[in-house]
Amino acid sequence: MRSVANIESLYLDFDGFFASVEQQCNSLLRGRPVGVVAFEGATKPDHRGIYPGAMIACSKEAKAAGLTNVMKSQEAKERCPELILVAQKPDLYRRAQDALLNEIERVIPIDKRKSIDEITCIVDAGGQRDPESLAQAIKTRIRQAIGEQITCSIGMSANRMLSKIACKLDKPNGLTILHPHDLPGPLLSLSFDDIPGIGPGNIRRLYSAGIVNMTRLWESEPKQIRKLWGNVNGERLWYALHGYDVKAQPSKRGMFGHSRILPPDERAVPDVRAFSRILLTKAARRMRRDGFRAAGLYFTAALYNRTYRDSLSLPHVSDDQAILGALMKLWERAASVINECDRIYQIGVVLVDLYDVQERQLDLLHYDDSTRQRWEVLTRTTDDLNRRFGRTAISLGPWPMKAGSLAGGKISFTRIPAAEDFF
Structure with missing residues (x-):
């Protein structure tokens, strides 16, 4: 050292990145206070006249009006009535970052x-x-290559x-x-x-x-x-x-998962069950791209009056059939406490206990039987076809994606989605 x-x-x-990208792409938003919310339904008030959910980012004009990046949308509108709410567009922000970094690298690596x-x-x-x-x-x-709105x-x-x-x-x-x-x-x-x-x-x-x-x-x-x-x-x-050259410590990957707060019209149990399959499939694709298998699956469903959690051990798997089969078992176990008439506002699925594909300890009687090997070949073929066509051309079971669902494409503080996450 x-x-x-x-x-x-x-x-x-980048200053107010999500909101400034929106302003760069839509001239009607320039110079006006803009707030970015999680889904399209949160841009307008509900039947009570209340703006649902929270604002996840805001423009410099909104901050000048006293707003902050994370606050309830209703409070934000009360403080700043002229605030314009827009639904997040993660794929747009990812592509904007690619364009910006391409220009920056013309100046400095x-x-x-x-x-x-x-x-x-x-x-x-x-x-x-x-x-x-x-x-x-x-x-x-x-400013010259991208525009004046993104600073x-x-x-x-x-x-x-x-x-x-x-x-x-x-x-x-x-x-x-x-x-x-x-x-x-x-x-x-x-x-x-x-x-x-x-x-x-x-x-x-x-x-x-x-x-x-x-x-x-x-x-x-x-x-x-x-x-x-x-x-x-x-x-x-x-x-x-004190100004020493301190290098970042290497980190080890611990999980692959997704969690979503769901729009009000997509909180029925059958809809959430179908959407959880998509979230888990996206997480499994990311896991395979990075060369891991999982030995555990965690499941969380947040209802209005309680939170349900459960987990299941997996036999060091990576294929969709094994992983989605485990998810369905967790849903079956949840049936004793989650009724079909319940409303779920947040769902989370996480693959844990990761093993590098090169470190897997084979068990010919269970972990690596011929059926599992065939499913793994099929899953790899499916991944290859989806990458080739740039979308989910093939999936195991139905793929009931709705516009704006952002399955797999949400941007977190620690992860930038790849192009494949939006398939």
Whole structure:
């Protein structure tokens, strides 16, 4: 681990990404407060005159009116009556990101896609000599090649953590450079909430140790923070704040799954049961693309007055027949507590206990019998055909997709959907 004397990291965050993409694509939304909601039915009030659900993102104009990215739609409309609500379009946002990153790479190579709206880059010697010109070149390229509605904030510093902190200091459309030789000055006025990796539990432990502000944290010892955290991540955070080149630890995949809050007209049990099959099929496709098998399946159904959870062990499988068969068993077990007349507003399916396909321990009597092998061949053939035609041309059982259902294509904080997720 080395101490960094120059600016080596650039962190870029697109401002109000979902809403700004909507404004770029629809001129009628430009200059107006825009909120993005989960599904089409949430853009209009229900029979009571109440806007259902929550707003998941909003434009800079909406934020200027006092709104935040995540808040109830009804509250948002009450605070800002002129707010325009639009349904999310994950495939559009994914394609917009592809276009934006293509333009950015004409200026500087991209190191990591951190999320749908955040990237990191490694700054070369030229950028270190004139970081302001590098940042402005990126902003100019986006404005000229994509449009004026999509802006970005940029932070630059010695390492990824410090550049991310810098990026958040001047939003929207800002540029902040934390020069290593200026540290810790610009950090001392920040709160613990401004530091990535410091959560509520960490803050409580810091306060209990008498570390009540950034000055005290800066003056602490790395072993002390490691002890407070209870693991090496505390020590790594200390070194990152002090400008050391701290590399991200490799992570191991733990699950593949999908969870959805359902539109009001799709919450009947038969509809949810059919939709859960699609969600699980999409999760299984992703799992196979990444080269895993699963030994467990978790199932969650949220009703208005209770939440039902169940799980089932699987024999190290990856094919649709085995996985969907297990899901139907879970639905059969749920029948004792979930009636056909119930309403389910959220459904979740998760494949867990993952094994690399190369690490699978075969059991000829159960895990790898001839029937399972044939289903696996059929599933691989189905995947190949769907990739070839760019849609779900073949599925195991019915595929009752409705417009706007976004099965498999929802964008989360940690996952950017692939093109195949929208098949």
